[in-house]
Amino acid sequence: QLQLMESGGGSVQAGGSQRLSCVATGINTDVTCMGCFRQVPGKNREGVATIDSPGTTNNADSMKGRFNISRDDALKTLLFQMNSLKPEDTAIYYCAAGFIVRESCTIVMGNSLLNYWGRGTQVTVSS
Numbered sequence: 001q002l003q004l005m006e007s008g009g010g011s012v013q014a015g016g017s018q019r020l021s022c023v024a025t026g027i028n029t030d031v032t033c034m035g036c037f038r039q040v041p042g043k044n045r046e047g048v049a050t051i052d053s054p055g056t057t058n059n060a061d062s063m064k065g066r067f068n069i070s071r072d073d074a075l076k077t078l079l080f081q082m083n084s085l086k087p088e089d090t091a092i093y094y095c096a097a098g099f100i101v102r103e104s105c106t107i108v109m110g111n112s113l114l115n116y117w118g119r120g121t122q123v124t125v126s127s
Contacts, residue, residue, distance in 0.1 A: 002027045002116045004095045008080075009121035016085050018123055022078040022095030024116075031097040033105035034071055034078045035114060038091035038123075047107025048093070049080065058106040085125045092120040 008020035024031060035050035049059045049069040057069055068081045078095055098114035 002031070002097065004097055004116055004118035006093075006095050006118040006121045009093060009123045011124045011126065012085055014085060014087055014125055014127050016125070018082045018085060020080040020082070020093055020095070020121060020123075022080070022097075022118055024076040024078075024097055027076070030073045030076070031099060031116075032102065033100050033110060033114060034095070034097045035105070035107065035110045036067075036069060036078070036080045036093060037096055037107075037111060038089075038093045039120075040091045045094070045111060047111045050105050050107050050110045051078070052102045052105040054102070056102070056105070058110075060107055082123070085123075087125045087127045089123065090125050091123060093123050094118055094120045 005023045032053045036048045039045040051057045051069045066084045070079045095118040096114040097116045100113045
């Protein structure tokens with residue numbers, strides 16, 4: 001059974017950086033799609049970035065240039081680097097993964113199609 005173990009997150013001042021890691025365990029094959037999503041209490045979960053197995057990424061427009069997603073398949077690890085953080089980036093960040101087709105590995109479709117999720121990690125950005 002695929003499980004996702006997240007690490008990173010915490011509190012940071014505006015303009016700072018955070019790095020999230022997510023390790024996939026319990027499988028011997030590469031997942032076709034991994035992604036990072038976030039949710040603020042009372043709001044819907046939104047896609048931040050996804051990456052498919054060849055490395056094609058899909059990023060939310062509001063975060064382009066600040067956030068970077070990458071993966072290391074040898075380590076079965078998703079890496080998510082967040083720079084120039086703003087108070088509105090405060091949220092619980094979730095790692096997700098699944099075996100969906102490349103065309104569906106987007107922040108919109110992945111939000112509903114990816115079926116393996118981490119527990120989430122809190123990122124708080126203070127002004």
